[in-house]
Amino acid sequence: xxxxxxxxxxxxxxxxxxxxxxxxxxxxxxxxxxxxxxxxxxxxxxxxxxxxxxxxxxxxxxxxxxxxxxxxxxxxxxxxxxxxxxxxxxxxxxxxxxxxxxxxxxxxxxxxxxxxxxxxxxxxxxxxxxxxxxxxxxxxxxxxxxxxxxxxxxxxxxxxxxxxxxxxxxxxxxxxxxxxxxxxxxxxxxxxxxxxxxxxxxxxxxxxxxxxxxxxxxxxxxxxxxxxxxxxxxxxxxxxxxxxxxxxxxxxxxxxxxxxxxxxxxxxxxxxxxxxxxxxxxxxxxxxxxxxxxxxxxxxxxxxxxxxxxxxxxxxxxxxxxxxxxxxxxxxxxxxxxxxxxxxxxxxxxxxxxxxxxxxxxxxxxxxxxxxxxxxxxxxxxxxxxxxxxxxxxxxxxxxxxxxxxxxxxxxxxxxxxxxxxxxxxxxxxxxxxxxxxxxxxxxxxxxxxxxxxxxxxxxxxxxxxxxxxxxxxxxxxxxxxxxxxxxxxxxxxxxxxxxxxxxxxxxxxxxxxxxxxxxxxxxxxxxxxxxxxxxxxxxxxxxxxxxxxxxxxxxxxxxxxxxxxxxxxxxxxxxxxxxxxxxxxxxxxxxxxxxxxxxxxxxxxxxxxx
Amino acid sequence: xxxxxxxxxxxxxxxxxxxxxxxxxxxxxxxxxxxxxxxxxxxxxxxxxxxxxxxxxxxxxxxxxxxxxxxxxxxxxxxxxxxxxxxxxxxxxxxxxxxxxxxxxxxxxxxxxxxxxxxxxxxxxxxxxxxxxxxxxxxxxxxxxxxxxxxxxxxxxxxxxxxxxxxxxxxxxxxxxxxxxxxxxxxxxxxxxxxxxxxxxxxxxxxxxxxxxxxxxxxxxxxxxxxxxxxxxxxxxxxxxxxxxxxxxxxxxxxxxxxxxxxxxxxxxxxxxxxxxxxxxxxxxxxxxxxxxxxxxxxxxx
Numbered sequence: 041x042x043x044x045x046x047x048x049x050x051x052x053x054x055x056x057x058x059x060x061x062x063x064x065x066x067x068x069x070x071x072x073x074x075x076x077x078x079x080x081x082x083x084x085x086x087x088x089x090x091x092x093x094x095x096x097x098x099x100x101x102x103x104x105x106x107x108x109x110x111x112x113x114x115x116x117x118x119x120x121x122x123x124x125x126x127x128x129x130x131x132x133x134x135x136x137x138x139x140x141x142x143x144x145x146x147x148x149x150x151x152x153x154x155x156x157x158x159x160x161x162x163x164x165x166x167x168x169x170x171x172x173x174x175x176x177x178x179x180x181x182x183x184x185x186x187x188x189x190x191x192x193x194x195x196x197x198x199x200x201x202x203x204x205x206x207x208x209x210x211x212x213x214x215x216x217x218x219x220x221x222x223x224x225x226x227x228x229x230x231x232x233x234x235x236x237x238x239x240x241x242x243x244x245x246x247x248x249x250x251x252x253x254x255x256x257x258x259x260x261x262x263x264x265x266x267x268x269x270x271x272x273x274x275x276x277x278x279x280x281x282x283x284x285x286x287x288x289x290x291x292x293x294x295x296x297x298x299x300x301x302x303x304x305x306x307x308x309x310x311x312x313x314x315x316x317x318x319x320x321x322x323x324x325x326x327x328x329x330x331x332x333x334x335x336x337x338x339x340x341x342x343x344x345x346x347x348x349x350x351x352x353x354x355x356x357x358x359x360x361x362x363x364x365x366x367x368x369x370x371x372x373x374x375x376x377x378x379x380x381x382x383x384x385x386x387x388x389x390x391x392x393x394x395x396x397x398x399x400x401x402x403x404x405x406x407x408x409x410x411x412x413x414x415x416x417x418x419x420x421x422x423x424x425x426x427x428x429x430x431x432x433x434x435x436x437x438x439x440x441x442x443x444x445x446x447x448x449x450x451x452x453x454x455x456x457x458x459x460x461x462x463x464x465x466x467x468x469x470x471x472x473x474x475x476x477x478x479x480x481x482x483x484x485x486x487x488x489x490x491x492x493x494x495x496x497x498x499x500x501x502x503x504x505x506x507x508x509x510x511x512x513x514x515x516x517x518x519x520x521x522x523x524x525x526x527x528x529x530x531x532x533x534x535x536x537x538x539x540x541x542x543x544x545x546x547x548x549x550x551x552x553x554x555x556x557x558x559x560x561x562x563x564x565x566x567x568x569x570x571x572x573x574x575x576x577x578x579x580x581x582x583x584x585x586x587x588x589x590x591x592x593x594x595x596x597x598x599x600x601x602x603x604x605x606x607x608x609x610x611x612x613x614x615x616x617x618x619x620x621x622x623x624x625x626x627x628x629x630x631x632x633x634x635x636x637x638x639x640x641x642x643x644x645x646x647x648x649x650x651x
Numbered sequence: 652x653x654x655x656x657x658x659x660x661x662x663x664x665x666x667x668x669x670x671x672x673x674x675x676x677x678x679x680x681x682x683x684x685x686x687x688x689x690x691x692x693x694x695x696x697x698x699x700x701x702x703x704x705x706x707x708x709x710x711x712x713x714x715x716x717x718x719x720x721x722x723x724x725x726x727x728x729x730x731x732x733x734x735x736x737x738x739x740x741x742x743x744x745x746x747x748x749x750x751x752x753x754x755x756x757x758x759x760x761x762x763x764x765x766x767x768x769x770x771x772x773x774x775x776x777x778x779x780x781x782x783x784x785x786x787x788x789x790x791x792x793x794x795x796x797x798x799x800x801x802x803x804x805x806x807x808x809x810x811x812x813x814x815x816x817x818x819x820x821x822x823x824x825x826x827x828x829x830x831x832x833x834x835x836x837x838x839x840x841x842x843x844x845x846x847x848x849x850x851x852x853x854x855x856x857x858x859x860x861x862x863x864x865x866x867x868x869x870x871x872x873x874x875x876x877x878x879x880x881x882x883x884x885x886x887x888x889x890x891x892x893x894x895x896x897x898x899x900x901x902x903x904x905x906x907x908x909x910x911x912x913x914x915x916x917x918x919x920x921x922x923x924x925x926x927x928x929x930x931x932x933x934x935x936x937x938x939x940x941x942x943x944x945x946x947x948x949x950x951x952x953x
Contacts, residue, residue, distance in 0.1 A: 152665040152797055156672050162691055163676050170687045182691065186698060190795045193745050197762040207795055211701055218697035223690060228681060362685070579686045609700060617704035621711055624741035624765075 052094060052151050055200045056192035060154060061087050063184030067161040069177045071135065074168040076120045079132045086139035093143070100144040109140055131164045151192050158185040170362070172572040183212060214616055218609055225588070225605050227598035228581035247332055249299040251289055251476055251499055253437035253445075257453035260432045260528060262494040266478055267334060268570050269490045270322040272367075278319055280372070281524035283337040283500065283512065284492060286477035288351025292466060293391050295459050296439035297474045303349035318371045324574050325364045331356040333366070334477060334492075337512065341369035351473070352510075363577045379471065379504055387471030387504060394467065395443040402467030412505055415468050416513060419461060423518045426450065428457075430520035432532075454479075454516040454523075458499035461515040471504035475512075480527035487567035495528045658710060659802045660703070666798045669699065702796040709792045710803050712739030713746060713763070717785055720811040722936065722943075723777040724854045724904070729811055731775070731785065735760065736768035745794035750775055751787035751804055777813040780900065780943045785809045814939040817854060819902035821909050823884050848872040852935060855908045873912065883928045884910050884917040886938075888945075900942050907942070911935045921945055 064087060071080040093099060100106055113136040114124075121129045138157050145154055158181065165178040190211075191204040247266075248255070269284075289297040319336055333346055333354045342348050343366035345357045354368065379387070405418040429451040437445055437456065445452060445460055452460075458474050465472035479498035481490035500514040517524050523531050533554065552558055593601065673695060680688035713735060720731040737743050742764050748771060749757040756775045763769045773788075784807075791802040848861055851871035861872040886906050891899045903919065910917035911930065918928035919938045924945075926938055 149665065153668060156665070156668045159672050159691075159695060160675065163672075163679060163688065166685065166687050166691060167679070170685070175687055178691070179694075182694060186796075189797065193794045193797055195745065195759075195761040197742070197744055211698055211705065211795070215694065215697035215701045218700060219690070219693050222693035222697060223686075226693065228684065228689065576690065577686055580684050613700060613704050616701065617707060620704060620708045624708065624712070624739045 051097065051146055052148075053192070053195065054094070056151065056188050057090070057094065059184060059188035059191050059204070060151075060158065061091070063158055063181045063188055064161065066177045066181035066184060067158070067165050070165040070169045070174040071131075073174075075128055075132050075135070076117075078116075078120070079135050083135050083139050086142050090142050094146075099146050100140065106140060106144065110137065113137070113140075127167050131167060134160070134164055148192075152189070155185050155189045155192075158188075170577060172569040175572060183208060186211065218612060221605060221608060221612075223579070224584070225593075225601060227588075227601050228584055229598055247286060247328065247330070247476070247494075247497065249287060249289075249301065251297040251455050251459060251474060252439065253295045253441070253452070253456055253459070254434070256455040256476075256497050256499060257432055257434060259494045259497050260453070260532075264494040265326050265569075266492045266494050266496065267323050267325040268573070269324075269481065269492065270488065272320055272322055278336060278372075282480055282490070283475075283498075283514075283524075284334045284478040284481075285337045285339065285353045285475060286332050286334050287475070288353055288502075289474040289476065290351070290386050290389075292389060292463055294393060294439045294442045294463060295437055295445065295456065297459050297462070299476075300350075303351060303355065305347045306350050306352075307348070317373060318369050320367060320369050322365070322367050324570070324578070325360060325366070326573075327360050327362050327364070329359055329361060331359055333360070333364075333368075335368040336370040337372060337477075339368050339370045343368055351475075353475075353477075363573050365574060365578045379509075384471055384504075387473055388466050388469070390463070390466050393440050394463070395440075397443050398446060398464070399467055401446065402464050406468050412470050412503070415470060416465070416503060419464055419468070420513075420515060420518050423457065423461070423515055428452070428519045430516070430523075452519075455499045457515040457519060458501050461513070462501045462503075465501070465503050473502050473510075475500050475502055479524060480531075482527045482530065484563050484566055484570070486563050487570050489567075489570055491566055491570075493527070493529070658707065659804075660707065661800055661802070663793055663798060663800050669695075669798050699796065699798060703799055705795050706792060706799050706801045708741075709743055709794050710746070710790055710801055713737050713743055713790060713803075715748065715788050715790055715805045715807075717773075717788065717807050717809045719809065721853070722812040722814055722939070724814045725777050725780050725816040727777055727854075728774045729777045729813070731773040731809075731811065732770060733773055733788070734768050734770050735763060735790070737763040737765060740765045743792075743794075745792055747791045747793075748773055749789050749791065750785070751789045757791075777811075780813050780815040780897075782810050782812050782944060785811065812940060812943055814854070814943045815897065815900040815904045817901060817905035817908055819898070819905050821905060823906055823909055823913070823915070824886070824890075848874055850932075852908065852911055852932070854904075855912050882915075884915055885920060885928070886910070886917055887920040888922060889920070896946060900945060904939060904942050907935065907938045 064083070068080050068083070071083070100109075114133065117129050117132050117136070118124055121132070123129060124133075138161060141150075141157060142154060145151065162178045162182050162185075165174060165181075168174070187204050187208040190207050191200065194204055194207075197203065267284075271278075287299045288303075289299045291298040291300070318340075321336060323334065325333060333343075333356050335342075335354055338352045339348065339354050342354050346354045346366065347357060349355050356364070401422075405415045405422075409415045409418055427450055430453070431451050432453060434452045434456060435449065437449075437452075442460055442463060445456055462472040462474045476497070476499045478492045478496045479500075480496050481492040483490055498516070500512060500516065502510045502512055505511050514524060520531070520535075522534070526534070533550070536550065588601075589595070593604075673692065676688060676692040676695065679685070680692050716734040716736065718732045718734065720729055723729045733748060735746065735748065742762055744762045745759065746763065747757050747759045750773065753775065756773070758771050758773050760769050760771055786807065788805045788807055789802055790805065791800050793800045848864070849872065851860060851873050855873070859874045861869075861874050864872050884906070886903050888899055888903060891902060893899050893902070907917065907919070911934075914930055916928040916930045917938070919926040919941060921941060924941055926934070926941060
């Protein structure tokens with residue numbers, strides 16, 4: 041029972057400071073991912089300095105010195121970002137100012153301020169990244185700040201680890217139903233003023249409107265998530281390989297292909313909707329800042345605020361800056377049975393720079409074969425038999441290196457095969473285009489969804505055949521049989537296992553990655569990720585509106601709802617209070633009450649209690 | 652001592668900071684339409700709301716029992732020992748005690764285990780002489796988060812005495828009847844020859860405290876020196892030359908201290924009261940108490 045005067049705050053006690061430091065460390069990972077490295081390093085340094093300075097009574101004292109340090113920080117931030125606008129410089133500035141505050145703070149009230157600033161840092165972390173890993177760190181930091189604050193107010197009470205932790209857990213457990221209540225029902229009133237982040241970082245996006253040699257192979261090692269797909273109604277899961285259509289490229293430049301910048305929107309006539317085999321997909325798309333949206337080959341029922349464009353793929357009306365969830369229906373049978381003269385011309389266009397040897401190759405197929413199908417078979421036969429190799433690191437090609445690729449080096453990744461095949465088809469007089477998207481996806485049986493990574497980016501071809509319209513031809517399949525049925529990582533693991541490819545990682549790591557326990561942990565983590573992205577990040581104001589009106593409580597207006605939510609909250613708090621009072625009520629009191637009653641009875645009999 | 656009214660709940664200064672942070676979170680969440688930030692906002696709000704009953708419960712079962720305070724001289728500090736008992740089954744944390752109406756002199760105790768009591772000493776300045784009521788004590792607590800303060804008032808009829816501030820001429824008046832030397836052989840006073848030690852009397856000069864004994868952990872003692880002695884001193888209120896009652900009382904208080912320290916028998920004569928000459932602790936406090944309560948509440952006595 042130590043006693044201390046309230047005027048004691050000449051320094052911050054060590055134990056709460058340790059908790060505070062632990063909490064602030066958890067705010068660092070999102071910073072390290074997004075900010076200039078020196079910013080979180082400076083923050084770490086400030087924390088370390090604090091532990092050195094506090095027992096010695098040192099601190100930042102002079103206002104001029106603090107101002108100078110702030111000015112220097114501002115200057116360095118401007119130099120390292122070339123701007124002060126945008127979210128990263130703003131957060132960096134805040135982090136630097138908080139570092140200075142940490143060095144300066146020395147009294148009890150300032151500890152309270154430091155905890156509040158820690159919560160502001162959590163907020164900043166969410167500006168930088170909202171994926172599950174970041175959220176996990178930031179929410180942990182949030183809880184640890186709570187522990188720090190409780191430990192601070194416990195001061196010299198017994199126990200520095202479990203007791204404050206237990207109190208914090210109790211608070212959080214009691215707060216949990218309230219959080220759910222507020223999160224689901226508290227109306228999301230807009231401020232009317234929205235600021236857009238200049239550039240939200242997308243996780244390893246590599247998808248672009250340009251297909252150049254090596255651009256997809258570069259992504260093969262990326263673990264970034266492109267999207268997750270669920271198939272509501274499991275009987276409609278696709279049976280064949282999953283080609284996720286992203287964009288169609290018409291413009292040919294040898295080895296390099298390009299999609300139109302603003303593809304024309306098309307509408308699908310209702311009578312063209314396919315009869316059988318339709319597949320409904322629910323896709324959760326990671327934000328990438330552009331308008332790409334993906335669906336199985338080929339979409340025909342498109343989501344809201346998206347459009348179907350020429351080439352039968354979907355595009356968002358607005359750039360996708362945050363996780364987007366949509367439903368789309370596809371059918372492999374959807375085709376268009378008309379090719380306008382303009383489209384035919386476009387689908388046969390070729391650059392002038394194609395070498396005579398390449399032209400000759402295409403012409404030889406035309407001479408040998410009578411119809412388009414036979415020409416296609418000859419071309420595929422060419423890729424199959426002429427020693428082409430499938431490799432993640434095929435070396436560098438320029439856009440005019442078609443001859444180099446076809447006759448000399450003969451090693452490439454999917455984009456090389458798709459681009460060269462489509463170019464050859466055009467040379468042979470068959471309308472052809474390149475489609476880019478994703479191929480495959482890893483099935484997660486814990487969460488019952490497919491995870492499609494950036495590494496699964498793929499390019500394939502479509503050729504126009506009079507009898508069947510635009511028909512998919514995937515030359516990569518000829519060179520790397522089996523790729524179409526799997527996601528890229530599983531395919532590569534399989535190849536490495538059978539000795540067809542050199543391993544990318546050490547054998548130990550590879551074996552570890554394949555082991556059952558690691559796979560299960562990974563699948564569980566990905567499921568959590570998916571739940572976070574869909575359940576939580578998906579629950580924005582619009583979804584809330586839909587939910588509230590479906591329950592029928594939206595019609596009273598937001599203020600009524602606020603009052604209702606607060607009333608429930610107050611009732612909950614009263615219940616908590618009553619419960620805690622019941623739990624801690626003294627047994628001694630009961631003895632006392634009985635004794636008082638006894639004394640009253642005795643008094644009636646004439647015996648007074650001695651005062 | 653029972654709580655007089657329902658506990659008061661009010662925000663502390665750092666609550667403004669919390670509101671600011673919540674406001675920033677709300678602005679960011681609504682302008683971004685970001686569920687993650689909303690989650691953070693609602694988590695902080697909910698934790699804060701849930702902390703209110705925790706703060707309230709922190710004073711339930713906590714009682715205050717002030718004990719009798721030692722008399723103090725005006726201008727010094729009153730030390731009021733208080734027993735704080737926790738009759739609940741849970742440990743209570745971060746309890747602060749203050750006189751009602753004074754926020755500055757707040758005492759804090761970090762924790763009181765279940766069914767235990769703790770003692771603390773509340774110190775506050777003694778301003779005016781006389782007998783004062785403590786009035787009410789206020790127990791407050793901000794545990795666990797410090798954004799809300801809950802406060803309970805406990806009325807108390809406990810009183811404390813403040814003696815007049817000793818001021819004036821330390822030279823004792825020479826109006827005493829002289830006593831032959833043979834009768835009091837070893838009078839002790841401000842002489843040169845060391846003659847032993849005696850207990851320190853609160854309020855007297857610290858010049859002769861035996862600091863070495865204090866350092867050994869012994870109570871405050873005064874070193875005494877033998878000197879030539881004089882007779883009984885009569886301290887007479889009406890014989891003093893000042894017009895001001897308070898000045899006279901201060902002078903008398905100083906003389907009482909000096910005489911007690913010199914071990915000279917002293918008597919006090921106030922209008923309406925007379926205390927016969929004697930020496931010793933009981934007599935000493937009786938005299939000071941008489942001075943302290945003299946004409947309290949009468950016009951011109953403040």
